[in-house]
Amino acid sequence: MLTHDENQLLCHVEGDAPMGQLMRRHWTPVCLIEEVTEPDGTPVKARVFGEDLVVFRDSEGRVGVMDEYCPHRRASLVFGRNEEGGLRCLYHGWKMDVEGNVLEMVSEPAASGLAEKTKHKAYPTKEWGGMVWAYMGPAEQMPEFAPPLWAPIAETRVTIAKVILPCNWAQILEGAIDSAHSSSLHSSDMVPARVDGAKATSDRWLRPSTDKAPRLQAERTPYGFRYAALRRPIKDAATQDYVRSTVFVAPATVLIPPNNLYNVANVNVPMDDTNTAFYFIAWGNPAQTPETETWRKFLRQTVGVDLDSYYRPLRNFENRFWQDRNAMKAGNFTGISGFPNQDVAMWVTMGPIADRTHECLGASDLAIVEFRRRMLDAVQEFQANGKAIGTGDSVAASSVCSFQAIVPKAIDWRSYATTYVWEEGGAGADTEPSYNVTSR
Ligand code: FES
Ligand SMILES: [Fe+2]
Numbered sequence: 001m002l003t004h005d006e007n008q009l010l011c012h013v014e015g016d017a018p019m020g021q022l023m024r025r026h027w028t029p030v031c032l033i034e035e036v037t038e039p040d041g042t043p044v045k046a047r048v049f050g051e052d053l054v055v056f057r058d059s060e061g062r063v064g065v066m067d068e069y070c071p072h073r074r075a076s077l078v079f080g081r082n083e084e085g086g087l088r089c090l091y092h093g094w095k096m097d098v099e100g101n102v103l104e105m106v107s108e109p110a111a112s113g114l115a116e117k118t119k120h121k122a123y124p125t126k127e128w129g130g131m132v133w134a135y136m137g138p139a140e141q142m143p144e145f146a147p148p149l150w151a152p153i154a155e156t157r158v159t160i161a162k163v164i165l166p167c168n169w170a171q172i173l174e175g176a177i178d179s180a181h182s183s184s185l186h187s188s189d190m191v192p193a194r195v196d197g198a199k200a201t202s203d204r205w206l207r208p209s210t211d212k213a214p215r216l217q218a219e220r221t222p223y224g225f226r227y228a229a230l231r232r233p234i235k236d237a238a239t240q241d242y243v244r245s246t247v248f249v250a251p252a253t254v255l256i257p258p259n260n261l262y263n264v265a266n267v268n269v270p271m272d273d274t275n276t277a278f279y280f281i282a283w284g285n286p287a288q289t290p291e292t293e294t295w296r297k298f299l300r301q302t303v304g305v306d307l308d309s310y311y312r313p314l315r316n317f318e319n320r321f322w323q324d325r326n327a328m329k330a331g332n333f334t335g336i337s338g339f340p341n342q343d344v345a346m347w348v349t350m351g352p353i354a355d356r357t358h359e360c361l362g363a364s365d366l367a368i369v370e371f372r373r374r375m376l377d378a379v380q381e382f383q384a385n386g387k388a389i390g391t392g393d394s395v396a397a398s399s400v401c402s403f404q405a406i407v408p409k410a411i412d413w414r415s416y417a418t419t420y421v422w423e424e425g426g427a428g429a430d431t432e433p434s435y436n437v438t439s440r
Contacts, residue, residue: 002356002372009379010372011168011353013270014050018379020270023251024049024137025388027145029269029279030065031055031132032162034292043087045078047271048136053123054078055132056098059085064098065134067121071102096120129158131279143391149247149255149400150265150283152420157286161301162311163278163340167347169252169270170375171354172278175343176254176266177246177371179229180364183212185346188332189339194234198244198404200259203298208233208406209242216366219414223389223396224248225374227367228413233406243413244404248371249396250378250389257404258421262289264402274352277311280340285422300338313344321345 002010013020030046036057043056045068052068054077064087068076075091082088085103088095092107100122105115123134124142129151135142151158165172175181182190193199193206200206211231218227226247233242247255256264262284269277282295296302307313315321321336321344328335334342361369378389390396403418 001359001361004357006376007356010375011170012273014272018383020049022379022382022388025141025391026251027133027135029131029267030134032160033127033130033132036063040082043078043080043082049270050272056082056087058098062098063125063127063132065123065125066100070094071118071120130160149249149396150281152398156283157289159282159290159292159295161280161296161299163301164310164312165276165278165344165348168274168353169268169276171350172276172347173252173268174368174371175347176256177248177367179214179244185342186339192234196406198259200261205259210234216364218367218370222394224250225370239409240406241409242406245402245413247400247402255402257402260424263420288424299340301340315341
């Protein structure tokens, strides 16, 4: 439970809100590369931290992320002409390049010199891991772009489902660090099986446990925290634990435990206080990480089928998330198809910003409590000395990763050295564990 003020501090990101300012010290994904593939193609609207942006690829293939509104009289540049090295506003023909230089001011006399004096707000950009990134903080504090933990090397396949959700970023993020919910909400899609570790099949994820009440243990780290959910495994429950260890990388990334084939991450980008771009990412070896179409079908997040052309879900409160009550009577737990859609129904129906002053938290919410404390402490530190969690000496080391494993009870999960999944660990369903975990 949080006070009203704490909840606002955690959730608000617009304008001078400290959480938004903290987030601006990081490189931030603004859209998918797939939205702006073509030089001189259609510009795209994005919204980040309450700011409206236009994203475009110029004639030479450079990506620009700029203030959406023309520096002249604020017409939207999303509808501008993308031509010959810049974006030209339709209204009076001013033209800006990817750095915000005004190349032409056709409505002004050349002698005025206004074009040289005017600079449009444009952010430094980077393309990596399927995303277009921008740095939206103070120029003098810009960190060098570093590959995120979910796209460590150029060879990584990064497959992304994008969903625009009408609610605050923090309640979405809390879903990713809430191991307990999957045993109920996703019980029809993530089913217990006699396997040695989490397995991905073409239509579901298998788990080696029926335990719905995990014991949670958290460990605070400079970059955020990590925690383990310990469950009784189906086999050898007297001597073994099934451990699922999730990593929170501030400000808004979660490394979810992998399956036998690939790694999984969530990235939340606040568009404003009450809307979020949610990215559900599968990543790893191209030989065993699903391709975009397969991944989006699996998650039921296909544009044109589950989402509109702006990545907004077609399932919503008004149409009851297409919930099938007959399927529920027949045994399906939620009646909502696609497990992320089950999450979406929970996140969105909490309201635009979840009211954390009215909650009843239990032992299984330990990671949720740690997330809130961690970020509220981080905001306070940021306000006190300007240090943003996850930058400078609190950047997560590249070795940080999530894992899942059936391990001896006697050994503390914190002592395991882990690496992300690259090769499939086992030759078959019941032989070797699928993760790469070794005792230090
Ligand atoms: S408003 Fe864009 S050129 Fe006038
Ligand atoms: Fe979930």
